[in-house]
Amino acid sequence: MLDSQVLVRETDFSKLAHTWEELAQAMAEQGDTTTPAKLKQLAEKTRRAELNIAFCGHFSAGKSTMINTLLGVSLLPSNPIPTSANVVKIRGGEKAARVYTMNGDVVTFDPDTEMEKLKQFAVDGDTVESVEVTYPGTLLDEHSSLLDTPGIDSTDAAHKIATESALHLADVVIYMMDYNHVQAEENFNFTKTLKDRGKPVYLVVNMIDKHIDFELDFESYKESVEEAFANWNIHPDGIFYTSLAEPDHPENQYAEFRQKLLELIAGREQLVGKSVRSAAEHLIEEHVQSLKRSHAGKRQELESKLDSLELAELDSRDAQAVSAALAQAEAQMEALKSSTAQARAQMEKDLGSLLDNARLTYYSTNEAAASYLESRKPGFKMGFLFAGKKTEEERKRREEALLAEFREKVAGNLDFHFKELMSKQLQAHDIRDEEYHARVHATQIEITGEFLAKHIKDGAASREYVMNYCTDVANAIKLEYRRAGLAFIEEVVGRLASRMEQESAAQLERIGILREMASLHEQLASLTASEENTRERLQAIMREGE
Ligand SMILES: Nc1nc2c(ncn2[C@@H]2O[C@H](COP(=O)(O)OP(=O)(O)O)[C@@H](O)[C@H]2O)c(=O)[nH]1
Ligand SMILES: [Mg+2]
Structure with a gap:
């Protein structure tokens, strides 16, 4: 008997009463017109x-x-x-x-x-x-x-x-x-x-x-x-x-x-000490409920706005589903925006490595080039004096030989692969266009005598010079292919960009609706948060008053 009496902490009733008055004050500040009066009655009773x-x-x-x-x-x-x-x-x-x-x-x-x-x-x-x-x-x-x-x-x-x-x-x-x-x-x-x-x-x-x-x-x-x-x-x-x-x-x-x-x-004091605390807790709850009732109109308005917004396969009342859908749509939008740039970079990279890997000069090419370059040197003569016609014929022959050499290598090692690559770019993005393919296949990079002549530099016809000449010509050919390729890539990018614009317009509209839903959910959540905060604040007053 004594033990249990020792364990029961004596209640400071006037301090508790003061706490109930503080609660009443806080609730009155919130515009509650009924609960504060009850708390004041409770305070009076508690004090006694x-x-x-x-x-x-x-x-x-x-x-x-x-x-x-x-x-x-x-x-x-x-x-x-x-x-x-x-x-x-x-x-x-x-x-x-x-x-x-x-x-x-x-x-x-x-x-x-x-x-x-x-x-x-x-x-x-x-x-x-x-x-x-x-x-x-x-x-x-x-x-x-x-x-x-x-x-x-x-x-x-x-x-x-x-x-x-x-x-x-x-x-x-x-x-x-x-x-x-x-x-x-x-x-x-x-x-x-x-x-x-x-x-x-x-x-x-x-x-x-x-x-x-x-x-x-x-x-x-x-x-x-x-x-x-x-x-x-x-x-x-x-x-x-x-x-x-x-x-x-x-x-x-x-x-x-x-x-x-x-x-x-x-057992009055012990009973009252316990009961007034639970009564105060109940009054806090009553206040929160009245706050909830005062939010009911606003809540209903927000909810009916949510109901009026519709998106396929989405429950607009489900806050989590809405925020997940919004995050997904925004990520898709970002991906869509960068997709064109990514596609361009990829196509340019593919073209670059195709050109880098295409071998256009072989031993036979060097031989033909040496012979061609020799025929282009000043003072090159065939036959006897004044046999200008023969010399000219020999020059032509050597030029043709080198042209044939380059044309063959380009046809076998570059042109075919180039057309295949360009052709597949549209398909890779699910765009079908026969006319584009026809244009790709009709692409013709002409290698002419003037083209060969343009790359001749003055100087001795050393072995090294011949090799450099071949490389210059090969690079110049590749440059022509690169120009043609970039034009096709530009065309594909243009098509992708306009398709992206259409898709993003639809996506933007969806994002707009999702953002509206998310904002309504935010407002609903802030109502709930204000109710929770009120409860917690009042409970904190109560804890501090113990
Ligand atoms: N038979 C019987 N009548 C009772 C008893 N207690 C009260 N009454 C009667 O029941 C009626 C109603 O009682 P009252 O005390 O006014 O009820 P209240 O409305 O609950 O306050 C009165 O006529 C009482 O005399 C009981 O134990 N037995
Ligand atoms: Mg009665």
Whole structure:
């Protein structure tokens, strides 16, 4: 016993109360008009470490009768007098009854002699905010109260609101039911909500004097009650079966129930410390929910905009799918943009290596070139004096021989491969054009006598000079092929660029839609983030206040 008392940290109630006021302030700054008031009430109650035991349940379950019995005084009006529409709070203290009105007025009267007034005020839900009775000599001390709440199932909204608005101040809920109405769905709904909110809930099945044993034995009845709540996954902190009309009923657990209340009152500080924290947590949640409700319109607007944007095979509501699709489309766009440049570079590289690898000069070429160059030297003569015609014929013959030599090598080692390469460039990009192919195949690089003559340089006809001459001619031929090839490449690039433009126009349109979707998702996410931030900020205030 001592050990457990040592372990329980004493609560600094005034510090906690201050924290609730800070929370209220933060929420009020957010424009919340309901939750801050509840937190201020909670702060007031916390400062006094006040215990509230709320009696809830269907009207006529016997709540008021039970409270009167517990107090040993007939304070509360009971049926058939109309049930109270307001929460009536009773605590220990000097004998007094106060009625708090909506306008902030307080009317006091004597609870012993002026009960009719209380009855009158207690039924008037419109103007009365709450009724508070203090009474000495009962099981209640100044810091412990019993709350008599209106029936929770009431169709009258005022009753419902009165009960709802008192719940954040209830540390323990006594849920009373009429023996015959235990299986009513409202019982399960209400107690489940309470348990989900972390409230201790004790069930009281009252009026067990209505039980007729030969129909069903009492044990079976109790089992059926417990089973019904268990089926709803509701685990009450205790169940009591009572009769107020027949105190001597053999199954009456009124005494045990009263004992339980005494225990709760004795453990007040610990109970209140725990309960106000969970009430504050709940109010934070309530605030976040109200923030969510205030975002609902904007959220719906964003979502319907998303629904109006359509792209094939994409769920526009799926934020992840949208951002993945956008990233993919942008990457494709980049690839598309660089594809033309890449294709050009590749084609130029292929042409370059084809030309580099084409061998145009052989031993026979050098021989023919040496012979040709010799015939071009000044003073070259064939036959006797004045045999100019013969010399000219010999020159022509040697020129033809060298031309034939180069033409053969070009035809075999260059021209064929060149045409094959150029021809396949369009096909490689899936473009079909017979006319282009025809032009490629019609390409003719003429090697003429003037061409050969153009590369002759002055100087001795050494072996090295002959080789250089051959290389010059070969390079000049290759240069002609390169020019022709670059013209074809330019044409292919032009075709690719215009196709790319068409494709990118479609792609750009898609990217535009995806960006719009992504921005709507961003706005939705920022709403959620602001709700989360609010929750975290309030929770941080709460942690710091511990
Ligand atoms: N038979 C029987 N009647 C009861 C019992 N407890 C209360 N009542 C009666 O049930 C009616 C409703 O009780 P009341 O306390 O006003 O219910 P409330 O609306 O929950 O406050 C009154 O007429 C009570 O006298 C009980 O244990 N057995
Ligand atoms: Mg009542």
